[in-house]
Amino acid sequence: MTPWQPVLLSNVNRPNSERITTYMAHGGYEALRKALNMAPAAVIAEVKASGLRGRGGAGFPTGVKWGFIAQDAPVKYLAVNTDEGEPGTFKDRLIVERDPHSILEGVIISAYAVGAHRAFVYIRGEFFLGVKRWIKAIADAYQHGFLGKDILGSGFDLDVSVHRGAGAYICGEETAMIESLEGKRGEPRLKPPYPAQIGMWDQPTIVQNVETLANIRHIIGRGAAWYASIGTEQSKGPKIFCVSGHVNRPGNYELPLGTPLREIIYEHAGGVRMGRRIKAIIPGGVSTPILPPDKLDVPMAFETLAAAGSALGTGAIVVMDETTDMVEAIRRITSFFVHESCGICVPCRIGGVRLLETLETIGAGKGTLADLERLDYLSRSISGLTFCPMGTGMCEPIASGINLFRSEFDARVAA
Amino acid sequence: MNVTDIQPSGVRIVDPAKEAMLLSALYIAQEREGVLTPEAIARVAERLGLEPGQVYSVASFYTLFRMQPTGRYLIQVCDGLSCYLCGGANQVVDYISAKIGIGPGETTPDGRFSLEKVQCLASCGTAPAMRINDDLYENLTPATIDAILERLQGEV
Numbered sequence: 001m002t003p004w005q006p007v008l009l010s011n012v013n014r015p016n017s018e019r020i021t022t023y024m025a026h027g028g029y030e031a032l033r034k035a036l037n038m039a040p041a042a043v044i045a046e047v048k049a050s051g052l053r054g055r056g057g058a059g060f061p062t063g064v065k066w067g068f069i070a071q072d073a074p075v076k077y078l079a080v081n082t083d084e085g086e087p088g089t090f091k092d093r094l095i096v097e098r099d100p101h102s103i104l105e106g107v108i109i110s111a112y113a114v115g116a117h118r119a120f121v122y123i124r125g126e127f128f129l130g131v132k133r134w135i136k137a138i139a140d141a142y143q144h145g146f147l148g149k150d151i152l153g154s155g156f157d158l159d160v161s162v163h164r165g166a167g168a169y170i171c172g173e174e175t176a177m178i179e180s181l182e183g184k185r186g187e188p189r190l191k192p193p194y195p196a197q198i199g200m201w202d203q204p205t206i207v208q209n210v211e212t213l214a215n216i217r218h219i220i221g222r223g224a225a226w227y228a229s230i231g232t233e234q235s236k237g238p239k240i241f242c243v244s245g246h247v248n249r250p251g252n253y254e255l256p257l258g259t260p261l262r263e264i265i266y267e268h269a270g271g272v273r274m275g276r277r278i279k280a281i282i283p284g285g286v287s288t289p290i291l292p293p294d295k296l297d298v299p300m301a302f303e304t305l306a307a308a309g310s311a312l313g314t315g316a317i318v319v320m321d322e323t324t325d326m327v328e329a330i331r332r333i334t335s336f337f338v339h340e341s342c343g344i345c346v347p348c349r350i351g352g353v354r355l356l357e358t359l360e361t362i363g364a365g366k367g368t369l370a371d372l373e374r375l376d377y378l379s380r381s382i383s384g385l386t387f388c389p390m391g392t393g394m395c396e397p398i399a400s401g402i403n404l405f406r407s408e409f410d411a412r413v414a415a
Numbered sequence: 416m417n418v419t420d421i422q423p424s425g426v427r428i429v430d431p432a433k434e435a436m437l438l439s440a441l442y443i444a445q446e447r448e449g450v451l452t453p454e455a456i457a458r459v460a461e462r463l464g465l466e467p468g469q470v471y472s473v474a475s476f477y478t479l480f481r482m483q484p485t486g487r488y489l490i491q492v493c494d495g496l497s498c499y500l501c502g503g504a505n506q507v508v509d510y511i512s513a514k515i516g517i518g519p520g521e522t523t524p525d526g527r528f529s530l531e532k533v534q535c536l537a538s539c540g541t542a543p544a545m546r547i548n549d550d551l552y553e554n555l556t557p558a559t560i561d562a563i564l565e566r567l568q569g570e571v
Contacts, residue, residue, distance in 0.1 A: 087535040129551075252540060
């Protein structure tokens with residue numbers, strides 16, 4: 001088999017890759033010209049046919065989401081999620097810093113498809129360079145007539161603005177992001193209604209992740225049939241896998257969905273440091289269940305990871321070798337979620353603190369078997385019982401970790 | 416505020432467009448003084464037609480808005496999982512602590528450095544990582560940390 005030629009990351013290593021001139025010299029904004037000559041419904045149909053699913057963690061089919069927007073709604077918005085914060089994930093930062101126009105072209109095509117004339121880019125406050133790159137890319141796109149009134153003579157108008165978050169993981173959740181864009185505390189809304197029905201200022205709003213949007217130009221440019229030929233039955237197209245932890249070559253690797261986890265870790269990321277054995281793998285960011293090494297042959301796709309007892313999430317693979325203290329790793333993950341809980345739902349706010357206290361007690365060697373049972377009881381009192389998926393997310397690594405590494409926990413507690 | 420701003424229920428009518436500028440306004444206020452003082456919060460509230468309590472409520476939600484002053488250089492060490500696995504997090508914090516003589520949450524007596532642990536900086540592939548003010552430093556080693564701190568010690 002010939003090695004995969006990057007699609008999403010084809011530009012990032014060119015000199016001055018972030019500039020509009022570099023982007024346009026390599027086919028940039030050609031897909032936009034093509035899309036503007038299609039009917040909006042045809043663009044939606046093409047994205048639906050491609051099988052593209054969201055890359056922000058939930059994996060919802062993008063074209064289907066676009067179809068939920070009421071055609072006759074007078075005002076519609078597009079919100080761009082650059083609030084990357086799931087530990088282990090560092091792909092969106094790469095695209096924003098090195099190839100912002102590949103996202104922006106997707107933004108304009110998506111807005112045209114759903115009939116939005118206003119798009120809001122929400123970016124994590126800590127991404128100082130990313131903020132600059134977004135602002136420059138948008139300014140240059142206006143100069144070239146890709147934004148503003150009557151884009152490329154099509155009669156379609158679109159304005160885009162950049163909004164900095166201010167340090168809150170929860171604002172990566174789409175309804176919390178909308179609250180934050182409205183100038184409020186980033187507390188998630190109860191769904192339904194979904195943002196596509198009632199979003200920013202109560203208007204239908206499409207929220208898309210940066211990597212998802214970076215796929216759009218390729219789907220329009222090369223066609224849905226080409227795109228759907230990549231990947232597996234239910235997971236189409238290329239995906240950026242972020243590999244970190246105990247590997248020789250951590251980094252972002254773009255590969256077709258369905259690439260086996262083993263191949264990503266051993267062939268692309270150079271294997272485990274010092275030739276050690278793997279103890280545990282987080283396949284999709286820290287809110288996805290931990291996998292044991294006997295699942296290394298799982299194809300990295302939505303359906304296969306679900307069958308293996310975990311999830312694709314953001315595609316952020318964290319590798320932990322045989323020297324890893326799993327109790328400490330799980331305590332650390334829990335500490336993250338407790339810090340980032342917005343506090344609006346009691347199970348997550350209070351339950352998270354209790355989970356962390358219990359893990360600290362066990363980690364300090366002062367726990368008992370009752371503490372292990374308490375973790376289980378607490379997880380069942382949080383999982384699925386909160387407005388947003390974070391409550392469930394904080395329980396996944398604990399439940400899977402205890403299940404897989406029970407002996408490590410048992411060794412820390414008094415009988 | 417005048418009488419026409421008050422609905423029968425007593426709720427002030429908020430202009431959504433002004434409210435949406437709140438985070439940007441807080442950034443501007445903080446940039447001027449390095450910290451959000453109660454006076455700055457009151458000024459932001461007045462300019463946007465919001466209650467000071469609402470502005471405080473929003474500001475206190477986000478970690479990048481600071482109510483307490485920090486040193487000239489705010490060192491924020493990533494405490495994330497990947498940085499921990501790559502020998503960062505605790506080790507980087509301990510190393511810096513030993514060099515500048517303060518622990519997390521503290522500021523040096525001369526006001527030059529503050530030290531903090533922060534959540535994931537999205538630098539997991541280049542761990543361990545830290546941020547000092549607006550600059551990100553990745554693939555940290557004792558030698559690179561020494562060089563960075565020496566440079567900042569010497570800044571006038």
